[in-house]
Amino acid sequence: MPDSPHKNPGSLRRRDFVKTSALAAGSVLLMPSMLSAKAHIDGSDVIKVAVVGCGGRGTGAAMQALLTKQNVRLVAMADAFRDRLDECYATLSADDISDWTGTEDNIKDRVQVPEEHKFTGFDAYLKAIPLADVIILTTPPGFRPAHFEECVRQGKHVFMEKPVATDAPGVRRVLEAAELAKKKKLNIVVGLQRHYQTVYRRWAEMIHAGAIGDIVTSHVYWNSEGVWVHTREALEKKAGRKLTEMEYQMRNWYYFNWLCGDHICEQHIHNLDVGNWMKNAYPVRAQGMGGRQVRVGPDYGEIYDHHFVEFEYEDGSRMFSQCRHQPGTMSRVSEFFQGTNGSAPRPGVLLTRSGHELMKYDDRKDPNPYQVEHDELFEAIAKGEFKFSDGENGAKATMTAILGRMATYSGKIIEWKDALNSNLDLMPQKLAWNAVPQVLPGEDGLYPCAIPGKSIVI
């Protein structure tokens, strides 16, 4: 399922809705079942939710939380920008959310966010987190380590989007907080939604049961046209004033590594994660190449528009990874595995070496995995169960992508252990609208971009 930031990703659009058997009746919107008497933050069975990062995915994830069968209320919202928060609030409390869910209905009675529970700015998360039982973390990934740490410190269950960091120090913080979350029995779901998608779950079961033997090569792809860009000119025109560098980078976050991690991290993480999952391992080293040919110029910050990486696992097998953001080129978002006894040419399909079909899974009636993530999380919370600890895999999937970026940016062989121990911290020292990010444009307006063989990237 392609991940397309800024097109209401993860929302239950009309096309998806027909695939969403769990919601087909639409009645869940009107009849929240009170499954459990477990007391939450206010002593009732109401599960209170706060969303931190009220953009496309935050809106979709909040909607999915409110569409579960549990007695869920959205009680607090936090965003860096007030206009983004207002847009999200208006969508969630609209009379008609059919554009998102495919059915004429609304969830406005479950959106109970008074003005004093709407927080903006860099510290907004600190004010929203104490008010809820479950926190949805959907800012750009650079902030995830700090936000996740705070949730765990305060004993909250978490749904957080991938990636969970943009640099190795961030990954290490998430790994540590994920350990603490396990000790505190906090449910943590990471939005690597293929783990909640039936076709991938069935495929993994068969592969792990040995249907195609040992995996010897893996091929993973996120080749697409690319995503949105917010030019400085358009942003300043809309604002009616000049933006500070921090404001600009925050609005056009996709193109800055401290916020996004490059598209290998922001999108291709899904396929890299599937590669690791099927292999049941994380890579030990990587080497690769990449650059920018099409997406050049001052509006595109510092990230590449293509990467090709060869990841190596402990047993010597390889995962070949391609990701590209170039319009007019081949699109493919998928995975392929070659085993000693057969192959897995695409999700849900398995073949013997002679081409006999071992599996051909029809996923047309399967539920939307973006909804399943929330259905399963909120059911566990309502029952008082500790069932999900996706934090560690989320962090290691993120590290796989960062390892790939280090390999393509440097053109060198990078060892996993060196990458994970890297102290290259991309975050600005200070978070404020007039603070200065680490990466700045030159006099020509262009941002420095990694040069293989020259740049220090680890």
Ligand SMILES: NC(=O)c1ccc[n+]([C@@H]2O[C@H](COP(=O)([O-])OP(=O)(O)OC[C@H]3O[C@@H](n4cnc5c(N)ncnc54)[C@H](O)[C@@H]3O)[C@@H](O)[C@H]2O)c1
């Ligand atoms: N699993 C998926 O398929 C999927 C799909 C889309 C996006 N995502 C992930 O969701 C995250 C958000 O992506 P999006 O497309 O919603 O982006 P977006 O730009 O639409 O939303 C991000 C929001 O976070 C806000 N924000 C930025 N910094 C903040 C801070 N420090 N505190 C509070 N709010 C802050 C922004 O103002 C914006 O409203 C990303 O990590 C992205 O990779 C996942």
